[in-house]
Amino acid sequence: MPKPKSAYSQPTKFGKEDHHIIVVWVDNEAGVLARVIGLFSGRGYNIESLAVAEIDKKKHLSRITIVTKGTPEVIQQIKLQLGKLIPVHKVADFSRNDPKILFKELALLKVVGATKKLDKAKKLCKKHDGLILDKTKKSFVIQVTALRREIDKLVATLKPLGLISVSRTGAVAMTKGDEVFTQ
């Protein structure tokens, strides 16, 4: 007889985990974010970033963008479970590598240090069309809009140059071309 294994704690077939960007259109009502987030934490899905804001004042619609990681089965469950929530209107799921989708994240970075280092840091930011929002002799605050992984990289390289504060919005997404996502 084969050695018995656990039916619950040892799923043998691990699918490959992939990054997905889930976009959820919801009624902007009290507690709606808690419903969405609670579903993720309650069912053990992970959230890498989260961006949310009202997009239609009249219809009280908000758009939530969540970056998550999971096997295809988990991503499918996330979509279906979100779809069951009452205030959810539609759910879109984009793979991070989808060429038809634009992904952007905005970061504010504060660098403090000597002029030499500051100049070097500014140069590094140039590649991403960094916009300097505030400047003193010892510091600057720059706004960078880029892909998540580009910002990750930038942050890592700026660390030794005096980066002391990072604020990021989390990714937002939009389809390219004249199409809009409908369900």
Add this chain to the structure above:
Amino acid sequence: MPKLLSGAEIVFKALEDQKVEYIFGYPGGAVLPIYDELKNHKSIKHILARHEQGAGHAAEGYARSSGKPGVLLVTSGPGATNAVTALTDAYMDSIPVVCISGQVPTHLIGTDAFQECDTTGITRPCTKHNWLVKDVNDLADIMSQAFKIATTGRPGPVLVDIPKDIQFNKGIYKVSKNKLEKKLNGALSNKINLKDVDKFIEMIKKSSKPIFYTGGGVINSGPKASELLRDLVSLTGFPITSTLQGLGAFPGDDPQFLGMLGMHGTYEANNAMHDCDLMINIGARFDDRITGKIDEFSPKSKKIHIDIDPSSIGKNVKVDLAITSDVTELLQAVIKRFKEKNKNFIESNKQKTAKWWSQIDKWREKKSLNFINSKETIKPQHAVQRLYELTKHQDTFITTEVGQHQMWAAQHYKFNKPNRWMTSGGLGTMGYGLPAAIGVQIAHPKKLVIDIAGEASILMNIQEMSTAIQYRLPVKIFILNNEYMGMVRQWQELLHDKNYSESYTEALPDFVKLAEAYGAVGIRAKTPGELDEKIKEMINTDKPVIFDCVVDKVENCYPMIPSGKPHNQMLLGPEDEKEEVSDEGKTLV
């Protein structure tokens, strides 16, 4: 100008519009305006429980046996938190329950006021949806949506939290057109695709080792679904097995029925599930108590899955044909199409499935539900069998608590009709059976309602005896008393080296005297010889009865799929126990 109503009046108007006859509840400070209004609404009767959990399970029992939503009314703070177990139970077993809770006045929310708690926060993960009412003019709409959401799609509990000031405030009763019509648990459309129906039939025709695996979805779809299921099963001549929740959808004594499947299912049902080439899942959800070891679950079969909830499909098991639909609608479409095209299917198919049936008969010969009976002590299985034999001629409703007695009831009591079997399957709530029986008896005043119980479970909501007495509800509590938390003891025996840690109950009450203390009738049976007479006495007593059936203390519930094993490696009885359970198996429930 339309007439202005107070929030409390709006609540009752909504309940009247929904044709609610009974509400189960318990009053308290934050819900008093609603209780005050009760006297003005004669068509609605309030059943006073003795604990909010009891009220919740009673509402569930009412809903499951009648097909109508159960309504629950509780106060803020502890009233709401006590109801959480019942709401979670209803959520897991897809039972429509509308819970109305009082809340501290709006201006006190967030101040840690007396009996304040974040009710919508606490109940968010255990309801389909919930609302904190902030404006009395929203209340009519919210109440209407609450009933809609609880009863449509995959049914479930909802909660409406109403602050006390909103209950007093005046507003308009106006229900706007429901914007939720389109929603069916997130499914885009519930239209049945004819292509799917044809594929369904094609798969039926191709298979030579088929099996129907049906669940609570058939019951939830209404009595018509059970009729249609019977039609389809007899049209195809295929074997059928059922989950715990699905019992009664198909007659338990029909030769095509293989009995319940799963952890304590029959040998023939589990082996047929394992070896089949076509599995037709109708309204079940591949729960872990059903599948056993998931990687070795029915390895050779094509699988069809019909579920009203799209998120149930593909969650645990990949399927070949998935149909998101209500069971009744789908079965209607399938049967119609099937009859058009396959007039003589049974005849032509008999040969194809003959081998399969003879294999099933071989499995049946194992008689996996058999047990060694005794003349000295009452075996619990024997007690359930006698209870069945003595009650089967009348329309009997059975509820259970949770544990060994629940499994013995599922194995040995044969159900022939839907909505006759109320048990806590998903959450496994000890203390469910008595309050549920009360709810059932409210819905069916003239019928025989029996709670098959264990002596440990029954003590978890024993206070509801008082409710049964107050409303003259002649529920029968049939306790299989072995002085142990039997299922815990069984797992400890099999998995924890017989270390019976805290599973023996010292100082149990004298259940006969306890019954008398409540004003009910107590009966005790100690030997097999007196069992039948005592059961008859119980049935003929037109009052609540606590029946203390003193049974074998160490009997285990078999057959059993040990944790971590697939369907075809069942333990049939004590002689199989010797095999060691792996360490991994021990970590399981």
